[in-house]
Each structure stands twice: as C-alpha cells, then as structure tokens.
Amino acid sequence: MEIENLNIDLEEINEIDSSDDEGYVRAPKRYIRDWMNPFEYYYNREFKRRFRFNKESVLYGILPKIENELKCKNNRGLPIPPVYQLLICLRFYATGSFQQVLGDTIIVSQPTVSRIVFRVSLLLARLLNETIKMPSSQNAIQENQRLFKDIGRGDRGIGLPGIEGAIDCTHVRLVGTRFHNVDEIYRNRKGYFSLNVQAVVGPRTEFLDIVPEWPGSQHDSRIFQNSRIYMRYVQRQLTGTLVGDAGYPCLPFLLTPIQNPATEEEIAYNILHRRTRIIVERTFGIWKRRFPCLSRGLSNKLICSTTIVVACAVLHNLALTFNDILEEEQEVEHDEIDVPNQPHWQPGEGFVTRAALIERLFR
Template structure:
C-alpha cells in the first residue's frame, strides 16, 4: 500500500496508533513519562508525618482546602501537580529550609517546578492573613486582657491592666545578597542580611499583627511608627495597650520597662510585671521558629517571596492553634537584644505619666 492510498484511507482508521504503525512500520515508540507517586505520604504514621511536615494529616487537608481552588487546573494538560502534593512540598520546605531541588526530589518534581509551587502556595497562604491574623473583638478581647493580667501577676501584686498585645521584632536571615539596588540596607547590626519582622502576639502565643517588609537595618521603633497598628492606636481604633522592650518609646498605648534598673520597690515590682507580661512574645518567637526552621536558618528566595513565606508561616502558626495541632518544643532563648532607643518623633510624656500612674496605683 503506497503513501497516497494510506492518506486517502485515514478516515477509516479509528485507532490513530494503528495508522502510525502502517505509515512508519520501522519507528521505535518511546513510552510516555508520567509523574507517579511512589507512595501515598498521607499513609505515613502520624508522628513521622508531623516531624516532616509540621502538621498532622487532617490539618494538611484543612490547609489544602483553604487554597485548593487556586491550585487546581481547569484541564490535565502538562501533568498538573495535585494540590495536596503542592502543599506538602511547601510545608517540607518550611520545615527543613533545604534546597528546593531536594524538596522537589521528594515529590518527583524538578527544581523550577518546586520553586514555582513554593512561591505560589506561600503567596496564597499569606493572602489569608486578614482572616487568621487579627486582634480579637468584644468578649474575646476582654478575655485576652484578663489573661495578660494573669501573666504579669506576682504574689499579691497584680499584673498590668488593659494589655491586649506584646510587641517585638525579630530578624529573618537572608542567606544571599538581596537582588536590589540598595541591598546594604538589609544588613543588620550583626552584619547579616535580614528582614526585620514586627510581630504582636496575644496571651496564648497567637499572632495578632505582623509586618514583614522592612530591611534589617530598620530600627524597631521606626517600623512601629510607620505601621498600620500605630495608626490604629493613635486614631482610637484600638483602645488597649501594648507591652514592649526598651527599644520602643513610652506612649499612652505602649508600656515599656524603666531604664536604668530602679531601686524603689514599686518601680521594681512594675518592671517585674512588665517583663513577665512581655516574655510571651519571646516564647512565641521560639515556638514559631522551631516549628518552621526556615525562619531561623535563613531564606534564599526573592525578597517578595521571603515576605510571603514569613506571613504564610504566621498564618500557619495561628491555624495550628485553632486546630489544636501543637508540637512539643522547648522555646529557644531570644536571639535579639533590645535595640538602643533612637530619637523618634513620639509623644513620650503621656507615656511616662501613664507608667507613673500605674506604679502609684497598682504597685505601691
């Protein structure tokens, strides 16, 4: 049968592969390559699963369902990655801070694909921050204030009243030189490149507010004064108080310790209550960075992706508290000393008056 007759009879062949065999009888057919899971990771024992991904299986399904619609493809072209596999790959990266090629090998995908997945999942999780990172309202806010008061209690002396958050900053290391024109602004006082992350936490280690966009050289108090949280307090949208270290100015809504160390008993008792209340933010940093080691070992992604990863880990931290999916960690000691105060444009007089009022009425 010649080629012309075969072409004329093509419509009579239902099996196109059979037609190919007739047209090119000596052709060697290569098998198609498909991505196949060697095993189902969800069948791993729960303890081993949590060590590898920082969440139990049910929590991973819950997290996947939050962003599933944005991970699914409308067709099967290009052998798409299942949403569960994409989330597991990203969680493994957060849990190990390993090279993306290693995380990709674990799920049988290439390094570029792994990079795209981590970038996309991190962005989607970070976009959930308004839902999972926020100050409580109503009765829940009053409960938080009472819990903070109990945190600062010492013997018969009460804790600080009206506290609704503890604020501090922590550095997330950038392992490579940032790809921007003025990259030296990201070098902190320890000579490492980093992002200075402002975090406000509640009495149960929940994250209430996070700012993850400022360079490592930026001072803690300056980040606070340029944040939306500062504006909410100055405009009366939030009516409680924060506790912070000596790197923050004394304001009507920020209680700071007395420096240098006081000698009179009422001031000593105030300092003790303030430090005990503020310690919750250091404990949160320890739990947060132990659960997601990428935050302590450093990130080599693009700057925008680094910020998304930091916020995504904060969202995941709060989700773990809501789902009661905890891990037994011994919080690490704080790695950041309080920064020296700089000259800031803030009304500290009212803050000093408030602090003196509390000392005279609560700690005499």
Template sequence: MKNMYSFQFVLSVFQICVGDAHGLSQPTMCQLVTKVSKELAESHRNYIKFPDQLAATKAAFQGIGNFPGVVGCVDCTHVPIQLPSVENGENYRNRKGYFSLNVQVIGGPNLEIFDIVTGWPGSVHDSRIFHNSQVCGKFQREEIRGIVLGDSGYAQNAFLFTPLLNPATPREERYNVAHKKTRNSVERLFGNWKRRFACLRRKLANSPLTCTYVHCDCLCCATKHSSTEQTGTSSR
C-alpha cells in the same frame, strides 16, 4: 497533593529532596511552593488579626504577669536574607553585620500573632518600624483599646508601655517584674515560630531584586503559625 508539598515546605524540607521523593523536578516544586505560599500569604488577614472582643485577651495577659489592660506584646526579629541586588542593599545589613529583614510582630497571650510587618530592612530600628506601622495608627485613633508592651528600645506613650530603666521604689520594681513576665510571651512566640519554620533561620534567597518573595515567605509562615496556635494543634 498540593497541601502535602506546601506542608513539607513550611517544615523546611529542601525542594530537591521532596521533589526526588515524589518524582517531581526542582522547578516544579519551586512553582508549587511559590503558588501555595502566595495563597497562604494572601489569606493572612483571616488569621493574623486582633480579636473582636479584647476582654478575654486582657484577662489572659493579666493571668501571665498580673499586668492589667494588655492586648499585645510587640517586638522585632531578624530574618536572614542574601544580599539584595538593589541600589540600597547595604540598608539590609543589620547591626550584627548580616543582611536581614527586620520583622515586627505583635503577639497574643497564647503565642498567636495579632499583627505583622515584614517590609523593613535589617538596619531600621524597631521603634521606627512600630511608629510607622498601620497598627500604631489604630492605637492612636483608639480603634484598638488597650496597652502594648515593648522593650526599652521603644518610646513610651499612652498605649505603648516600656520598662522603667531605674526603678526607685517597690512599686516600680513590681511594675518591671510584671512587665518582663508578660512581655516574655513574644520572645516565646519567636522561639516557637522559628523552630516550627527553620527557613526563617537560614538565608532566604528568594527574589534578590525586590525581596517580594521573602515578605511572602514570612507572611506564609506567620499565617500557618497563627492558625496552628488558634486551633490548638501546636506542640509546645
């Protein structure tokens, strides 16, 4: 029973409509949704993680764009929220003028999510989020061995590769083509994720004081997305 209601939640069916259909009040639906989404969010590390063996991941990425050694593609996406009632609420206003969380994802070759960071306001730059993330530290300490591809907004280093801004040779042009083709997987991931969970495209209104529930919603949707991709039940 609980799973049915939570499933309809992640499909972004409004609580009142679902509650009316099943004889439940909106407050009851809200409690069910909150409970189940919290449980899903708390289990996210079971589904959102890098594979133990990365050789297959590198081979799969190389099969996309012939770029060797890649274990993930990083990017951020904005999840709209209502104006948080906090002292630094304007920090959540992004460069496009609306309030959001800037959510970082490292995606895999099959559109699964290997890592997610949900706690940053919309005004914060993608590069800052990455360089302050736990996963960046893991790459620096070589706990994860491989290359991450990012766009030109990131600073290139030993493990994060970005496009060449002014390719001057055929070799550099081939690098950019391979980079773009491979990194496109994370753009497709975001497209699939937000189509699957329309709540990520509208203004999440949960917990205006702390945005705690918004983080929970993002983790919940990411967990469900990644588990779906891993079990091969996705309809792309």
C-alpha cells in the same frame, strides 16, 4: 529525493502497522513522575516531623482554603495535584532546602518547586485578614486582658491591667540576596542580611498583627511608628495597651520597662513587665521552630521572602486553631538576649501614664 524516499518508507511502515492492528498492543503511556503518597507512606508522627502538621490538619484544615485556586483547568502537562503542591511548600518551610523537598516528596525540577512555593505562599498569605487580627468583640478583648494579667501575676498577685498584646521585632535571615546596590539596607547591626519583622502577639502565642517587609537595618521604633497598628491606637480605634521592650518609646498605649529603676515599686514594675512581655519571645521561638526556614535563611526573591513570612504566620495561627502542637514545643527556648537600641523618638505623655500605673498598682 532522500527525504521523499524517507517519507514513503515511513508511510509504508504506518500502513503495515495499521493493517496488523489485531496483533498489535499499544505500549502504555509513560508518566515521568513517580508519585509517592506521603499520607500512606508515613505514620502520622513521621508525617508531622516532615511537614509540621498532622495529616488531618493538612487534608481538612489547610487544603480546603486554597485548593480551588491550585487546581488546573485541564490535564495538559501532567499538572501536580493541589495537595502535593501544598506538601511541597510545607516541606520547604520545614527544611529551607529545595534538595530535601525534591528527595522526600515529588521528583520535580527546582524551578517548579520555586514556582509552587511562591504560588502556595501567596494563597496562604491572602488569609492574613481572616486569621491574623486584633480582637474586636468586647468579650474577646476582656478575655485577652484577663489572660495577660494572669501571665504577669507574681508573688503579690498583681498583673498589668488592660494589656491587649505584646509587641517586638525579630530578624528573618536572607541568604544569597541580590538587591542591586541597595543590599546594605538589609544588613542588620549583627552583620547579616535580614528582614526586621514586627509582630503583635496574644496571650495564647497567636499573631494579632504582623509587618514583614522592613529591611534589617531599620529600628524597631521606626517600624512601629510607620505601621498601621500604631495609627489605629493613635486614632483610638484600639483602646487597650501594648507591652514592648526598651527599644520602643513609652506611650499612653505602649508600656516599656524603666531603664534605671530607683525604687522598690519601679523594680517590681519591671519584673511584672518582663513576665508579661516574655510571651512575644516565646511565640517567636515556637514559630521559628515549627518553620525552620525562617531561622536558617530564605534564598528566595525579596517579594517571595516577605510572602513566606506572612504565610508562616498564618499557618502558625491555623495550627493553634487546629490544636496541632509540635512535641518540640513543650520546652521552649527563647531567642538570644539582645539589648535593644534606644527609640528614635520619645514623647513625654507616656511617662506620666506609666508613673500613674505604678502608683495605682503598688501604693
């Protein structure tokens, strides 16, 4: 009876309200999120410090490539616009912290930010084949080889010929990992969990190839031997030469330094090799400085972490395309010097190729 009386009372109240519509003013719908437009709130310099890109690069360069996939079909649940989703993701890349993202961009829950970061990172990573690729045209190949030769020129005016890219690996720290009894695979020889990311870079500090998924304990030479770029060189789909450190085997298509140089020519070759190969360390420094989440550590799930690595590489190449350079990149600090382990395998034909090159260059 109490419930029935309550229903009656509610119906009477509704009838009274509906009969007095002329004097009744409906309260405006309340939206929980208080949107702040960063494009209007920040000057371009402050905007770039927080999101690592100019306003024009975000609005007219990056956003059009993923905007359609981020749009919601309807307005149910007050969906977050695509541009704000992109800004949330870029803010995460620039800080590595959800709390700062929430404070500086949009007031949303941490799970929402986590889903947005994964969704946007996945869409950016899908641009891999479009933005990260080895040069294919003859003009592009010759231009890369010319630039690499100029990078290595010293007092003698000699540079390494035929170089297409510089190869190396860098560790991306993993924080708070939970890998169910296989986490020790991701512990590198420095003692922390990481992904060992292999990259081939070009003379303009652009990424030409990237392999993001190997655990930190895996050796650089093993990653290279099982990579697609290695098979492309073995099958002669690529005909140039790479330069790598002593952690890689000396191959006909991969030049490494001489461990114990005995002659002046071998010493000169090592100097020339080091000047040419330093571009890959410089690229890693620029990359991690633009996206500090890669150096501070990723606490996301493993699949999301590898996706973020690829997405940041794609954004790095896009930044070069837009000529969107950070001011901090004018003076580049290299990663700490790390003595590479000896490669697990070492065929002999690479030494013959390297010796013939030294003979041709210095005698």
